[in-house]
Amino acid sequence: MNGFFTLVYKELLRFWKVGFQTVFAPMLSTLLYLLIFSHALGERVQAYPDVTYTVFLIPGLVIMAMLQNAFANSSSSLIQSIVSGTHVFMLLSPLSYQQIFAAYVLASMVRGLVVGLGIYMVTLGFFELPLYSFAWVFVFALMGTALLGALGIIAGIWAEKFEQLAALQNFVILPLTYLSGVFYTIPSLPPFWQGLSYLNPFFYMVDGFRYGFFRTSDVSPHLSLGALVACFLVVSWLTLRMLKVGYKIRQ
Template identity: 45%
Template sequence: MSAPLPSPSTLAPRAYGPVNWLGLWTLYVKEVQRFLKVITQTVLAPMVTTLLFFAVFALALGGAVRHVAGLPFVDFLAPGLIMMATTQNAFANTSSSIMISKVQGNIVDVLMPPISPGELLVAYALAGVTRGLLVALAVALAIWPFAAIHLHDAAAALYFVLAGSLILSLIGILAGLWSQKFDHMAAVTNFVVTPLAFLSGTFYSVQQLPPFWYAAAHANPFFFMIDGFRYGLTGHTDGDVLLGGSVLGLVALGLWVACYLLLKRGYRLRP
């Protein structure tokens, strides 16, 4: 004879402690598995696209511009392309996840469990960083046979690739929360993320720019990401590495606070 079921009045709520680690980890794993199931689209496709950029610029300019800032052009180009692919895919991961969940109406599956806004933020942001780092590794391995990729300062390279991935993951969360249809998301990608990435010294040294555009480049956070990462791999920098690292840290902190407050409010997540 089976034991009687406890009455609802005797059931105590489950205690999760200050942090629901199980919920946070489950959401993180779900987000990682989401992009790994379509790895051809989320990791391999960016690798091929970046290789095409590398081939076009190396073939078109490599003969005429053999050296940039004392480096072989392909060695100068490689870190910028790696960072550009990393940041764009970190942004795409968080923005697409939130946007698709809103459009399909299953965002409620994330909002109903006992997961706090901070835990939601950590899980989404870390998943975006994970995709960014996987893309960085894939692109670096693909470019390695054609450019000298080595570590001049491993700590700097790691810091800037993590900071860049985190910042774009957080921007992706903001874009996903703000966007109500795919046209909105496309606008953020086409008019904000892509121009800032291309106008950041990815393909050229900002030292060659006129004074106005040189100053404008230093107002672009993408410049500090790429310049710092290039320093970590090659030792060359067009700016101040410590200043760039500090700026990126402050930008990440500001974006983190903004994302947390909007998630706490349920901005465009709740009817």
């Protein structure tokens, strides 16, 4: 277990040493989103009864930042070590592939949670945000960051250069998070786009997370949690399989 905790510590230290880039920069960009959208649409749009659009936005922006940073943590760490060749030291260690998986996912979860908590604490200084159930908020935060941390491992192993990883982030992860209901409710969309939104796993993360604040959601939080757990199990199985066979990392 000492090796596992060493790898976790190394991953935590890696992103914290450049905290202005990995923690404070995402916090600033998310707060800018909130400032711009609340100024432009705050008095014109109301998503939920008795909830201003600005307050409606906050949970969505928080979970969006958490997911993107959890993905970025594991994916960037792995591709950097693979490109530089330093990943061989991890492979030569007595760590099992399950421990490697758990260490990267855990570090990604910590980074995502730190960013999300920071944004939440700052917004509390300006807005009164209700909190219906801390348990629902915590569960969806944990499951969402864990899923994106696992996806980041797959991306970091698959990508052969930084351009491929950037393309995956810009053309897959970013659109899925933006189109997950962060800025709107799904029932406000035309039927065709509603159907597509229900196929987006990121929607269930955002909707379930928001339920913990407002006790209102587009679908049942139990359905969202079930969909999220199913996605995590599938992605985890694929990630563990890639690590076990050494896909692209033992060549």
